[in-house]
Amino acid sequence: MKCLLDATSVKVLARAIHCLAKIGDELHIEPTENGLTLKTVNASKSAYSAFNFHLPFFLDFCHISENTIQADPDEDTVIKCKLPMKSILSVFRSIGSLEKSVETCNIMLPLLEALLIIEFKCKHGIIKHFNLRYFECESVEAEFCKSGYASKFSCSSRFYSETLLSFHSSTQEVTWSLAMDQVHLSNHIDDEIDPSKCVRTEVTLAKDEFVDFNVALCTQVTFCLKELRAILAFAEALKLDLDCRMEGAGQPVLFSLEKANLYSADFLLATLTPVLDSTATSSRTTNNQRKNYVSTQSDVSKHSSPVPVLRDKADSRTVSCVNLQTTLVPIVSESPCHTSRLDSLSLIEPQPFPAMEDDLDLEIQPPPPKRARARYIFQNCLKATQELRERPCEVFAPDSEGDE
Amino acid sequence: MPHFSSQNISVEQNHVLMIRMDNAKIISHILKAINFKENSVFCCTKDGLKVTVEDMKSVQLNAFIEPGIFQSYVVKEEEIKFQLNLTVLLECLNVFGSSGLQSGTSPALKLYYNGHGTPVSILLEESGVITDCKIRTVHFDPVLDYDFGTSNVIGRIIMSSECLKEVFCELDSTSDCVQFSMSPDSANFRITTFGHSGTYHVDIPKASDVIESLRCTSPVSFKYKLSLMKPSIRPLGIAQKVSLRIDDTGLICFQFMIKVEDNHNCYIDFYCPADVDFEEDE
Numbered sequence: 001m002k003c004l005l006d007a008t009s010v011k012v013l014a015r016a017i018h019c020l021a022k023i024g025d026e027l028h029i030e031p032t033e034n035g036l037t038l039k040t041v042n043a044s045k046s047a048y049s050a051f052n053f054h055l056p057f058f059l060d061f062c063h064i065s066e067n068t069i070q071a072d073p074d075e076d077t078v079i080k081c082k083l084p085m086k087s088i089l090s091v092f093r094s095i096g097s098l099e100k101s102v103e104t105c106n107i108m109l110p111l112l113e114a115l116l117i118i119e120f121k122c123k124h125g126i127i128k129h130f131n132l133r134y135f136e137c138e139s140v141e142a143e144f145c146k147s148g149y150a151s152k153f154s155c156s157s158r159f160y161s162e163t164l165l166s167f168h169s170s171t172q173e174v175t176w177s178l179a180m181d182q183v184h185l186s187n188h189i190d191d192e193i194d195p196s197k198c199v200r201t202e203v204t205l206a207k208d209e210f211v212d213f214n215v216a217l218c219t220q221v222t223f224c225l226k227e228l229r230a231i232l233a234f235a236e237a238l239k240l241d242l243d244c245r246m247e248g249a250g251q252p253v254l255f256s257l258e259k260a261n262l263y264s265a266d267f268l269l270a271t272l273t274p275v276l277d278s279t280a281t282s283s284r285t286t287n288n289q290r291k292n293y294v295s296t297q298s299d300v301s302k303h304s305s306p307v308p309v310l311r312d313k314a315d316s317r318t319v320s321c322v323n324l325q326t327t328l329v330p331i332v333s334e335s336p337c338h339t340s341r342l343d344s345l346s347l348i349e350p351q352p353f354p355a356m357e358d359d360l361d362l363e364i365q366p367p368p369p370k371r372a373r374a375r376y377i378f379q380n381c382l383k384a385t386q387e388l389r390e391r392p393c394e395v396f397a398p399d400s401e402g403d404e
Numbered sequence: 405m406p407h408f409s410s411q412n413i414s415v416e417q418n419h420v421l422m423i424r425m426d427n428a429k430i431i432s433h434i435l436k437a438i439n440f441k442e443n444s445v446f447c448c449t450k451d452g453l454k455v456t457v458e459d460m461k462s463v464q465l466n467a468f469i470e471p472g473i474f475q476s477y478v479v480k481e482e483e484i485k486f487q488l489n490l491t492v493l494l495e496c497l498n499v500f501g502s503s504g505l506q507s508g509t510s511p512a513l514k515l516y517y518n519g520h521g522t523p524v525s526i527l528l529e530e531s532g533v534i535t536d537c538k539i540r541t542v543h544f545d546p547v548l549d550y551d552f553g554t555s556n557v558i559g560r561i562i563m564s565s566e567c568l569k570e571v572f573c574e575l576d577s578t579s580d581c582v583q584f585s586m587s588p589d590s591a592n593f594r595i596t597t598f599g600h601s602g603t604y605h606v607d608i609p610k611a612s613d614v615i616e617s618l619r620c621t622s623p624v625s626f627k628y629k630l631s632l633m634k635p636s637i638r639p640l641g642i643a644q645k646v647s648l649r650i651d652d653t654g655l656i657c658f659q660f661m662i663k664v665e666d667n668h669n670c671y672i673d674f675y676c677p678a679d680v681d682f683e684e685d686e
Contacts, residue, residue: 083601087601090599091601091604097570101570124567124608124612124613124614125608126567126571126606126609127592127607127609128607129604129606130601130602130604131604131605132602
């Protein structure tokens, strides 16, 4: 892949990378015929984000990596890779200095070298080259369909930001209660915290404050603010409107933005599963876990809408019908280097609810807070490779030379 | 004008060094840029004041202030050397506030030194308020005398200090060292870092308007520890121009030109030895 960007596009790209960096730790780069896609998934697999930069965003774009020494059309490939967010962030770290000095930017994934090469042509003729090491990987994909959502509303990102200002900066989760003519936001209080000791904040937004408002299903959805704040930081800097699509409690929320035909971005955020009254203890634990979307046939009226599934494209077969308990084992033993296997706790394929509960066999002892608990339970899913245990002391091949 | 002459007239005969300045901010502006370590050695000769700050017997910053910048500069011996705590001196000089060189009022300064073993006396006056400080001196430790002969210089660049400062501030901090390369054949002056994410290069073309002159007799490429280069950033920030010279042993000398008053310049030197790979020698 090689592409050329002008000064304004470089700034947008830098802001996108900053936004992605607040969500996940690895950046997936996928060039396609229609442009460049940058994606990330967070560590607990509860947030997915994809930025799509279309062809007009670039001064020049070619998604194929060619053999520059000896042209051979058979060798041409499209290189998909991922690299640590820290690496690429170090290149685009200071937007102010990019603004001051960068005139054009060249990004290349050459065929013959395993490097992501970024070149900034700056003022005074100065050229900065960044050669970043990357890892090849399979693509990370979240399947969702924008048209399938029950409710959709949109407004300027500044409006969302101003609304969120009402919440204390330490608020982690906000519950959005959708009604036919309004959206009611309130901070979500953990069950473990004494309700009399915390501050409750509630904000109601009337229908006419939105640019677009179409709520078909009255429901309550709770998700984490951290990713939303990252999204708003990007959207506000570029003065974009943000669309929000919600299904029901437990279903992921989709935020989208776009700028004409230049770029668009989608953010899929996991939501908390709803509390069930019937089964007391198991439902409490269900609620306390930060997993999500288990689609409930009864809750959602329009169940024909495809529920988002996060899967590793190469292994689509293994994902289906896998329940929580057993996902632990396959992930660890099958492909240790397959870091993008995403069929784990959060964005998994829907199961009928009762089956889910049986699998919630939590033998974990002291209940740590929600998020930490979920990560603790599924920590093995998140490791790239399985750690080998220390061998027992039997030595099969003693040293030929003694110790000094 | 301050009325110092009415004080301590009898003691004046004992001063081996006496400096008077109308604007003490000039001296504190320059000395602040070399204050990367506490101890400094002052060397005063008829050619001016030289203040040296050194670290690990390798990295050295020298500030030169010529007599023309002072209102009065009296040196009664050929060479007067003493060592004192530069941080303390700067705190005294900034006792009326440490606003920048251009802004605010300017305190007047009178500095005396009576010879070996005596403290340095400083009198500062601003708007009628007088401050009297005495700073202990100690016998100076010998400092390295980098004899940077022009005959050994392989590469020399004179360029805009601001541009080099921007480059230095953005250098990859995960890299242990920074490499400077130039060659008669290459069109660029290249600055390279080797960090955790990869290798980064900054190429400044010889023909660029930020480079005033570049002379290079043969290809030169040396690495320097990034941590040792850090003291150069403050003088880079206050200078207008900088000259870099590298000799055949890899010793690099930065010379910063700082404009202080209308037609006066002060200079700061920075010496740093190259990072030598000892394994190669064995």
